[in-house]
Amino acid sequence: MEQICNRISMLRAEMKKQGISACIIPGTDPHASEYLADCWKEREWITGFDGSAGTVVITHTSAALWTDSRYFLQAEKQLEGTDIQLMKQGLLETIEIMPWLKTQLKAGERVGVNAQMFSVDSYASMKTELQMAKIELISIDLLLQVWTIRPEMPSQPFYVFETKYTGKTTLEKLALLRLEMKKEYADTVVISALDDIAWLFNIRGNDVNYNPVVIAYALVESTTATIFVAEEKLTEETKSYFRNEGVTVREYLEIYSVLSQLQSSTTVLVDGAKLNQALFQAIPIGCSIRKAMSPIYKLKSIKNNVEMAGVRCAMQKDAVAMTRFYMWLEANLASGDLSEMSISKILRAFRSEQENFVGESFGTIAGYASHGAIVHYQAVEPTEFKLTTENILLIDSGGHFLDGTTDITRTIALGTPTKQQKIDNTLVLKGHISLGTAKFPSGTRGSQLDILARKALWDLGLNYGHGTGHGVGHLLCVHEGPQSIRMDENPTVLQAGMIISNEPGMYRTNEYGIRIENLLHIIPAERTEFGQFLKFETLTLFPIDQQLIVWDMLSDFEIDWLNNYHQKVYKTISPLLNEVENEWLKLKCTAYNRA
């Protein structure tokens, strides 16, 4: 903690020198990424908090970190011993960053931010908000002189992701993109999101943990396409690939000079939520700016048939690995040696035995007992739990295969569950089934469906503090937009071809956590005089723990759903298993029969 305090002192000295009263450091990078290369983990470096979401604000006399409910417990622990105050986002009583800043500063003072780390939209809204209190927002990289010994930028080579997996060539994708650009009257689009770039150019890499992306920018015009990427990351294979696809390659940071030389008659399509403010400022004043969501963001979210065939294959491999893992867990639990971290390693090992395994799609969340209540829990050496038969175990994990990406959560009882655990799990299951069996008209947004997953909980005054569903990439980010199912509004309409998770949960602080997660595929249902309807196909294929169910709380419809789901799991997965594994799965998939 002393280290953190020293770092903050150094930053404050630099702030004083530059005449800056407050500094805002978000947990992102110039590409608006969720997972960051080490060289960009600025918020983590200055606070010690390593959650995937959170922003710290430091003034000369105070410091506060805002993060959401997934990280309340983790942040509390990691901030212990510092003077950084935890601000719990999403609670009505929590003051937001801008209002808080106004209570800390007076008119005439200046707030400094690194413009690379803020989107155009967030920069503009901060500026406007602060202006009201006559506080100035300054674009300045204060950490440049403070965090001097940084990790290097990743320099590993990346690879071409074959069309047999992607289903579409870069040329085909460029044609689709240009069609969208035309609709928006744009001549040029700047692309800064790493997964958009990986999708468009059919490349994958290892620059950050869990997201197989390549650090790069791109610029697409009506006849040209340029990727900006470090020379050292290129191989003969990728060089010739780009040549063949007609893609120009330039150095990573040359994007700035290329942007600054755009003709003033150019109309540039800018995704204000994603493009960083520094890049935006590089666009000449004379250019027309057309603000719209990145067309790639939308195109990428609709999976094609080749991608979907791959994903279905990945789901089967995942289920085989999960079967072997949980069998192993049951067999070895009595040893008393199993811990959250050790089982995560074993789970990874079972997944890696499967063909075309690329890596984990995120750090496994294995939360036993009260650790399960920490939504994005990552076990660490000194505090991890040993597994015993006293409580329940939540495991949220996923894999990347060349065929596609998986993400699954199951909660199982390691011994005899309590009545409350069974009730909570059954409420979560009711929500999971209600959402998974929804039918809805074309044009529906995720926020309209979210209540289906929560209603059983809300009816009893319960809730969970995270979203219900996120998109999933195809050998790309396990959290992929633009679709989502959450309480918050998201204007994106759910469309056939999208993949989205279904993961309601229930968390009792200091007791346990429950979550049930399957991935869903949006598919057409009937077309009636009231329009086209859509529904979900469940992609994930692994049994749900029946020991944690209060059967009387389920309707006949819900029991039928569960029995049918288990029958489908068994039918699909059993041919891939040996006899012993088969017996195990059969038992877990036994149909329940209401007496």
Next chain:
Amino acid sequence: MEQICNRISMLRAEMKKQGISACIIPGTDPHASEYLADCWKEREWITGFDGSAGTVVITHTSAALWTDSRYFLQAEKQLEGTDIQLMKQGLLETIEIMPWLKTQLKAGERVGVNAQMFSVDSYASMKTELQMAKIELISIDLLLQVWTIRPEMPSQPFYVFETKYTGKTTLEKLALLRLEMKKEYADTVVISALDDIAWLFNIRGNDVNYNPVVIAYALVESTTATIFVAEEKLTEETKSYFRNEGVTVREYLEIYSVLSQLQSSTTVLVDGAKLNQALFQAIPIGCSIRKAMSPIYKLKSIKNNVEMAGVRCAMQKDAVAMTRFYMWLEANLASGDLSEMSISKILRAFRSEQENFVGESFGTIAGYASHGAIVHYQAVEPTEFKLTTENILLIDSGGHFLDGTTDITRTIALGTPTKQQKIDNTLVLKGHISLGTAKFPSGTRGSQLDILARKALWDLGLNYGHGTGHGVGHLLCVHEGPQSIRMDENPTVLQAGMIISNEPGMYRTNEYGIRIENLLHIIPAERTEFGQFLKFETLTLFPIDQQLIVWDMLSDFEIDWLNNYHQKVYKTISPLLNEVENEWLKLKCTAYNRA
């Protein structure tokens, strides 16, 4: 129809003269009202379509009218014989106004609109959209020279609405408003919505049908408050009232000159969704503009205890009138003389017998058989239906009392209903119950709850093309914001104290329509570790037709709800009825007992 064609020709001649290629005429007024004074019914005058929502666009060679699903059937009929094309808003295949205009015009052409008839936001977004195609938006009142013989502006006097009904004086309301202005750093607020003005100054009038508002503008500063209203509308009573409350009175149109003289250091709070562009343009360039939802809009939506006591009293009076009306209807149906229009008159008469009756809160929608499928149906002489025992009857009606405003829809079988009618009605009832019994955390928006009212329909590929719930004023507009429950997103959070309707429906074109509407009051439920929860109290007290129910489709929970509701209706209303009426109500409120 010849008249409409002539008017359009005159407009086109004027457009030619002014060098305008297209003209957009919306169905609103300078106050963004839903119900208009006759002098402002421009869209109706030029098209013949008199629905409450719709915009016509006229070019030199084409004309098209956009309206929503409530008015598809009505607009089709009213546009017959003109060359105005009907554009069905909300259908995926329907092109929107701006994209359509771009297909009709070329770069360099000019579109003219009367800036008084467009909000600041809609004007700005049209301008931006058209600019992309290099089409210019011009502020010009083309109808000024075309619609020359207009109805006069309303000149009737208005009255002071007593504190014993409003619960708060104007001084108290001004204090609340100034608190909100301070939060937004605003010195001045321009108020243009007629119901905001009526609420703030505790006045009511008769300037438009059904909405007891007064045509006026207002300007509130930190120490002064000014109402801009026609001199001829003032009485000695209102003059002295304003004097006592410290409110300055000026002529209606003087708002323009007063605005134009604001000090350039002033920060003006502007509701971009409501203030008209012409008024906005009058604000001097030097002023700071603070865009935010009108604070009155929010303050007004939370009813105080005096208002709520009044509303509960109004609900009882409404139920008595409804009881007498439906008894009368049953007794006189056999005569064969009843028609949609005649029963609407009778219903009004029964309501007007009740104490403190002010008027109808909207034109009664009495739709028999296929007319019920026209969502905002208004019966007219040549096409209205006589009532027989062959079909079902939908009546949506409401009253203004000094105590408050009501709005209720019931659908009843006049003979033996068909199986499909009963199924449809039961699905609607299931939705009505599901929404009405919802419990939800503080911070929930209406769009999150909307699916509860639709799920039973969606499950069968059915839907209804209107919102599920709207706010209701207190002796003010029957459609009052900012809250709503709809498929569309509305960022307004549902708060304790708000009133909102619960009115799912089901419409079979050319067959029949079904709607069940009660008003709900949002009240606190329990507070748990997961936050404060809210729920609904049903305000409307009148039985739901049990002949139209398929009991096997209802769960025990739903049957219990209906039985409890009917018990409450009977208990509350029967003491206000005579013996015969009492017997009738008792029968309608009989509890159902699942055999």
